[in-house]
Amino acid sequence: MSSQMYSIKSELNILRRFVDMEYDGNRRCYSEKDISAAEERLHYKLPLPIRELYLYMSDILLDMYDLRPLELLHWQQDYLCFFDPPEGNAVGICRKDDPNALYTWEEIMPDEDQDALCDLNEEFEEYDEENNMKGKNAIARKYSAHWDKINLRCTEASEHESDYFEKLRESIEQEFTPVSEHLELIDIFPLPMAYVHKTANALLICNEEADFLTLLSDRTVAPGFIEKIQNCLALPFRQCHQ
Numbered sequence: 329m330s331s332q333m334y335s336i337k338s339e340l341n342i343l344r345r346f347v348d349m350e351y352d353g354n355r356r357c358y359s360e361k362d363i364s365a366a367e368e369r370l371h372y373k374l375p376l377p378i379r380e381l382y383l384y385m386s387d388i389l390l391d392m393y394d395l396r397p398l399e400l401l402h403w404q405q406d407y408l409c410f411f412d413p414p415e416g417n418a419v420g421i422c423r424k425d426d427p428n429a430l431y432t433w434e435e436i437m438p439d440e441d442q443d444a445l446c447d448l449n450e451e452f453e454e455y456d457e458e459n460n461m462k463g464k465n466a467i468a469r470k471y472s473a474h475w476d477k478i479n480l481r482c483t484e485a486s487e488h489e490s491d492y493f494e495k496l497r498e499s500i501e502q503e504f505t506p507v508s509e510h511l512e513l514i515d516i517f518p519l520p521m522a523y524v525h526k527t528a529n530a531l532l533i534c535n536e537e538a539d540f541l542t543l544l545s546d547r548t549v550a551p552g553f554i555e556k557i558q559n560c561l562a563l564p565f566r567q568c569h570q
Contacts, residue, residue, distance in 0.1 A: 336377045340384040355387035358398050366398045375427050399468035402475040493518035499561050504532050
């Protein structure tokens, strides 16, 4: 989902006059210096309306737990979450796309990292309540470093998987040809959905998740055909007879 984002400074100034009459919290909004430091850490210029939310309304939004603290902003691969409601999907931007596009997605912590990240989050909130800037900054650095490690692991795993399917595709295409020359019609990344054998006597079907391949053969295939394909692809096939 995406929507265009524009400056909202004038709207926030109007709303602020009315909100101030009810708000009696002790937080402060972030400064330009705070935002510049976050942008330097993230290597990314925050979209204008997001900067304005942190400048003019972050005290209230943080109290409502709707806005993620500036110190805890982090990339989850290519996604950066700003709005973090207790229930519901994360909302933010994708650095590979138009910075004016707003996205929603499910932000999932790896199981092995959940306890450590939750502990850091709780420590940050405790220091925040105490207005302990030194403690908050120390926890924020640890939090950011932990997400850097997670993203590095995910990148390495993705590259490994990509290499695997590239080699598998090369092996498949030694014996098979995509069932259509119009690959855009049968592309279900990381493989086309179906291949026909060069003898035209067998069909190789890839399911959408590429968890397994199905080899269909007619009665005219030569003896040892299945074994030959298994060796070519370095994959075992379980034979089912009809």
